[in-house]
Amino acid sequence: MDYELPSEFDLIVVGTGMIESIVAAAASRIGKRVLHIDSNNYYGGLWASFNLDSISNILNSASNIETNLEVKQFLTENEKIYQFGNDAFHMHTHSQIWHIPEKANEQTETEQSDLPTECIQKEEESWTQEKLLKNSRKFNIDIAPKLHFARGDFVELLISSNIARYSEFRSVSRVLTWLNGQLEVVPCSRSDVFSSTKVSVIEKRMLMKLLTSCVDGDEKEFVGYENKTFRTYLKDRKLTDNLIHYVLYAIAMATDTTPCLEGVENTKRFLSSLGRFGKTPFLYSMYGSGEITQAFCRLSAVFGGVYALSQPLNGLIFNNENKFKSLLCGQQRISAEHLVMGIEKLPKEFVNFTATQFISRAVFVIDRSIMASEKENLTLLLFPPEDGKNPCTMIEVGPLTGTCPKDTYIVHMFTKQTTNPEEDFKHCVERLFGNSKNESETGEKENLLPNVLWSFYYTVPNTVNLDLKNGIPKNIFVCPGPDLDLDYDPAIAQAKAIFNEIYPDLEFLPRAPDPEEIIIEGEDNNNIVTEGENLTDQPIDEATEAVADLQIETSNDHGEGSSGIEQGEAE
Amino acid sequence: MAKTYDYLFKLLLIGDSGVGKTCVLFRFSEDAFNTTFISTIGIDFKIRTIDLDGKKIKLQIWDTAGQERFRTITTAYYRGAMGIMLVYDITNEKSFENIKNWIRNIEENASSDVEKMLLGNKCELEEKRQVSKERGEQLAVEYGIKFIETSAKASIRVEEAFFTLARDIKAKMEKKLVSHVYNDCF
Numbered sequence A: 001m002d003y004e005l006p007s008e009f010d011l012i013v014v015g016t017g018m019i020e021s022i023v024a025a026a027a028s029r030i031g032k033r034v035l036h037i038d039s040n041n042y043y044g045g046l047w048a049s050f051n052l053d054s055i056s057n058i059l060n061s062a063s064n065i066e067t068n069l070e071v072k073q074f075l076t077e078n079e080k081i082y083q084f085g086n087d088a089f090h091m092h093t094h095s096q097i098w099h100i101p102e103k104a105n106e107q108t109e110t111e112q113s114d115l116p117t118e119c120i121q122k123e124e125e126s127w128t129q130e131k132l133l134k135n136s137r138k139f140n141i142d143i144a145p146k147l148h149f150a151r152g153d154f155v156e157l158l159i160s161s162n163i164a165r166y167s168e169f170r171s172v173s174r175v176l177t178w179l180n181g182q183l184e185v186v187p188c189s190r191s192d193v194f195s196s197t198k199v200s201v202i203e204k205r206m207l208m209k210l211l212t213s214c215v216d217g218d219e220k221e222f223v224g225y226e227n228k229t230f231r232t233y234l235k236d237r238k239l240t241d242n243l244i245h246y247v248l249y250a251i252a253m254a255t256d257t258t259p260c261l262e263g264v265e266n267t268k269r270f271l272s273s274l275g276r277f278g279k280t281p282f283l284y285s286m287y288g289s290g291e292i293t294q295a296f297c298r299l300s301a302v303f304g305g306v307y308a309l310s311q312p313l314n315g316l317i318f319n320n321e322n323k324f325k326s327l328l329c330g331q332q333r334i335s336a337e338h339l340v341m342g343i344e345k346l347p348k349e350f351v352n353f354t355a356t357q358f359i360s361r362a363v364f365v366i367d368r369s370i371m372a373s374e375k376e377n378l379t380l381l382l383f384p385p386e387d388g389k390n391p392c393t394m395i396e397v398g399p400l401t402g403t404c405p406k407d408t409y410i411v412h413m414f415t416k417q418t419t420n421p422e423e424d425f426k427h428c429v430e431r432l433f434g435n436s437k438n439e440s441e442t443g444e445k446e447n448l449l450p451n452v453l454w455s456f457y458y459t460v461p462n463t464v465n466l467d468l469k470n471g472i473p474k475n476i477f478v479c480p481g482p483d484l485d486l487d488y489d490p491a492i493a494q495a496k497a498i499f500n501e502i503y504p505d506l507e508f509l510p511r512a513p514d515p516e517e518i519i520i521e522g523e524d525n526n527n528i529v530t531e532g533e534n535l536t537d538q539p540i541d542e543a544t545e546a547v548a549d550l551q552i553e554t555s556n557d558h559g560e561g562s563s564g565i566e567q568g569e570a571e
Numbered sequence B: 001m002a003k004t005y006d007y008l009f010k011l012l013l014i015g016d017s018g019v020g021k022t023c024v025l026f027r028f029s030e031d032a033f034n035t036t037f038i039s040t041i042g043i044d045f046k047i048r049t050i051d052l053d054g055k056k057i058k059l060q061i062w063d064t065a066g067q068e069r070f071r072t073i074t075t076a077y078y079r080g081a082m083g084i085m086l087v088y089d090i091t092n093e094k095s096f097e098n099i100k101n102w103i104r105n106i107e108e109n110a111s112s113d114v115e116k117m118l119l120g121n122k123c124e125l126e127e128k129r130q131v132s133k134e135r136g137e138q139l140a141v142e143y144g145i146k147f148i149e150t151s152a153k154a155s156i157r158v159e160e161a162f163f164t165l166a167r168d169i170k171a172k173m174e175k176k177l178v179s180h181v182y183n184d185c186f
Helices: A018-030 A106-114 A119-123 A128-135 A153-159 A192-196 A200-214 A229-235 A241-251 A260-272 A288-304 A423-432 A489-502 A531-536 A540-548 B021-030 B093-097 B101-107 B133-142 B157-183
Strands: A008-012 A034-037 A080-082 A092-098 A170-171 A174-179 A182-185 A282-285 A306-308 A313-318 A324-329 A331-342 A357-366 A379-383 A391-397 A409-416 A452-462 A476-479 A550-554 A565-567 B006-016 B045-054 B054-064 B083-089 B115-121 B148-149
Touching: A008 A018, A008 A452, A018 A034, A018 A106, A018 A288, A018 A331, A018 A489, A034 A288, A034 A313, A106 A170, A153 A324, A153 A476, A174 A241, A182 A540, A192 A200, A200 A260, A241 A260, A288 A306, A306 B157, A331 A489, A331 B148, A391 A423, A391 A531, A409 A423, A423 A452, A476 A489, A476 B006, A476 B157, A540 B093, A550 B133, B006 B021, B006 B101, B021 B083, B021 B157, B045 B157, B083 B101, B083 B157, B093 B101, B093 B133, B101 B133, B115 B133, B115 B157, B133 B148, B148 B157
Parallel strands: A008 A034, A008 A331, A034 A306, A170 A550, A174 A379, A331 A476, B006 B054, B006 B083, B083 B115, B115 B148
Antiparallel strands: A080 A313, A092 A452, A170 A282, A174 A182, A313 A324, A324 A331, A357 A409, A357 A452, A379 A391, A391 A409, A550 A565, B045 B054
């Protein structure tokens, strides 16, 4: 590289995970000199998305630390250096397995000429590893998939900070649950409830009444339930078993032991996001959740943040008072007042905490949706707890989200770990996926379970509740990894807390100006761009409109580079 | 709200640091030139609506925000881009050699049918020229894309470059629409 990094910054951020990226954006936004640096050659850290080729390589990504570098030569007297990275907080792969042959069977090919046309087509339709890998680039597989509440902290932050212009979203089109041995659509809006054929008229009235009292019910409604479960409350409201299932496991995303007030809060969170952008309260980021960290990095860069990936991070340098001074990048010392870093980058010497909770995660590439339908759906499936298993959250995304090729879907699963991912999801996998070798015999495609083409099981430590200040030098701030929340609420809260600690009196991500509002001043007076001039020759209302709100992708075709971006809120 | 344009095209500027991407952008969007925005602070994208064959086309042109310096352009930058201006500096050999790296980067991240165009900027600095016009033309032929030498400072052919790119995108788009209609009919 021809360019050299500057040697002094206000803030160095190591790692490009979600929280790190938000802090970098916020600091650049208020004019701080920020270096955002990563040893990985991709953005996102533990929050990234990968294509099919690269996801198999993240597991053994070679570190580019120069092990034989004599680091002492870069230190002055009384300084200490610690190497980046620890083994405690990385993701841990259990298995990554292909469930299809590597190549099309050559024998079948030679036989093809004798077979009727129908069979030849059949053969062409089936997936091989080769064929999927040819489409590798069309995959954006999240390792920390997220949905966004339409009126949640994340969406509000995107809009208020004007970061919304860097990403596009699609509405989740259905919320499913597993009820009485099959998948059922959860009626979530008022119109859903009334049009549902699975809910009787009496149940409809009961459900509407309950949801209303959860949203704007006064304090008295829940008096006496402070120490009782949400389930008890629902029982006391005389809800039928089906309704309790919908409200408890889907709408409130709760369990049988969730306290009443927490269940009410969750219900409110769900209901208050209804009716803004689509039929459900949720959005999904086009091209995967990994895009989101990049949107924050883009904002930081626009405001002067310096970005460097694939860097040889050779160590952190401390003075004799155990205060962070500089980092050693290659052979260059780069100093800053403060350091923010992802937990997986923390030197071993500072690991004074251990994760006690883990998240089981799995990703499946499948050949059709878990619940067939005329239109492509974007699905949230809340699998209820059963037989000592924790409730599992699943997100199914299709080609229209820009995360997988035509004729495939991706299913993400995550849950609080009890044993290991394979065991934790076993009951779900058995019910949702099939291995239908007899496809041609039955001929009824609609009733077939999807086949798993590729699967990936892994574990991530849940570090969001650890005391990440314990034994950490005062000018270092450690960011936890991905958590179990469906949205980014805890991540935003963490980022905000770190920002407020470093810059107590400064505003967190104020609205970034639109390009039309920026006035460039220069020595050449004839060419100063003034806001007035600008306004006259541009349709400014149109321009600001385009970025003032979320961009929701609504097109329904598979065309590339589609321009069907529509703004604004749904009625 | 009535649309004030018929098409919206997202365009990107790509190329090494210091080749004048931001200057090209300002020349086209504001008809201004300024030497003070050396590093691209606060510039996200610029918008200009142009008329092409009776259609109003809104061009949303994105700048790299300095993330090209250490080749850390986000994959998100490329999403939905319909046209890319590859810019080098005719007085800087290295910036010309790097064009092939940028093309590789585009192939990895942008949509496969993105329209590309090669710009040799700073053509007013004839006395400092390191890359001949012929080499620029040859490289463009190699990649099957159009080529133009521009000067953002002296305001030479910048308009022409963006109009050409926009016209090619429009043609491609209309062809696609026609073939869709055709397929639907038969």
